[in-house]
Amino acid sequence: MAFKFCSLSSGSSGNCQYIETDNIKVLIDAGLSGKRIENLLKDIEVEANTIDCILITHEHTDHIKGAGILSRRYDIPIxxxxxxxxxxxxxIGEVKEKNIKVFDTEKDFQLKDLNIYPFRISHDAVEPVGFCLERNNTKISIITDTGWVSNTVRSKIKDSSLYLMESNHDVEMLKVGRYPWNLKKRIMGAEGHLSNEQSGEVISDIISGNGEVVLLGHLSEENNFPLLAYETVKNIIEDVGIDVHKDITLDLTHREKVTKVYNF
Ligand SMILES: [Zn+2]
Ligand SMILES: [Zn+2]
Structure with missing residues (x-):
């Protein structure tokens, strides 16, 4: 086994993904309270004090809320x-000097048996990234909070066994919804979030239909419905001749509960 992956929580209200290999346990983002993350980890029978490190995509609250708390409580490097x-x-508050770890965007680095590549995405944060995590030629790619996906990123994440891909909003729901116009423009903009259609387009462009797992993430509570996201993306994928039941696994992540644990 190369990897275990579980989305503990994904959405505008908080993001936290869990990855495990034989040698390391990693959280990507910690955007919920420390207590909530501890409880979500318990749901998959992992104790928070066994987490080896936390990787951060960008500084928005829904990605960092519990990072400082967990680091202080369990002496975890960020x-x-x-x-x-x-x-x-x-x-995030005070973090021990030894737990402040810095990576360079677009440069891979190794943590135990895990190769990590942080790549630049397009979002209104100071230097937001997505991650490719690789071990034994098996790759997982995580890409949320981006207004669009460049060809460079597409070729980087291609051939993953699992994709966590943002499917943030339905454009029509967003347009008629109650958000102020400036916020709507921000979300729809090049440094905002991927709509269901955009997500479907990127996924259908990069997958080959050889059993990949595709998880839709960062769904908006206000401007999307899980079933709408799923059906929209499914239809776009099926348009390129891939059967979402036979050729791949297409699934949703949740705000309130963990996904199943995927093994590779
Ligand atoms: Zn963000
Ligand atoms: Zn976010």
Missing amino acids: WANEKTWISMEGP
Whole structure:
């Protein structure tokens, strides 16, 4: 087995993903309270004090809320790029010097048996990233909080066994919804979030239909419905001749509960 993956929580109200190999247990983002993350980990029978490190995608609250608390409580190192560290230092509170770990965006690094590649995405944070995690030629790619997906990113994440791909909003729901116009423009913009249609387009462009797992993430509570996201993406994928029941696994992540644990 190369990997275990579980989405503990994904959505505008808090993000936290769990990855495990034989040698390391990693959280990607910790955007819920420390207590909540501890409880979600318990749901998959993992104790928070066994987490080896936390990787941060960007400094928005829904990605960092519990990071400082967990680091202080369990002496966990936090990894982020330098700009993100500067802007989250205040909000997450004091972190021991030895637990402040800095990576360079677009440069891979190794933690135990896990190769990690942070790549630049398009979002209104100081230096937001997605992650490719690789072990024994098996790759997982995580990409949420991005207004669009460049060809460079597409070729980087291609051939993953699991994709966590943002499917944030339905454009029509967003347009007629109660958000102020400026916020709507921000979400729909090049540094905002991927709509269901955009998500479907990216997924159908990169998958090959050889059993990949595709998880839809960061669904908006206000401007999306889980079934709508699923059906929209499913239809776009099926348009390119891939059967979402036979050729791949297409699933949703949740705000309130963990997904199943995927093994590779
Ligand atoms: Zn964000
Ligand atoms: Zn977010």
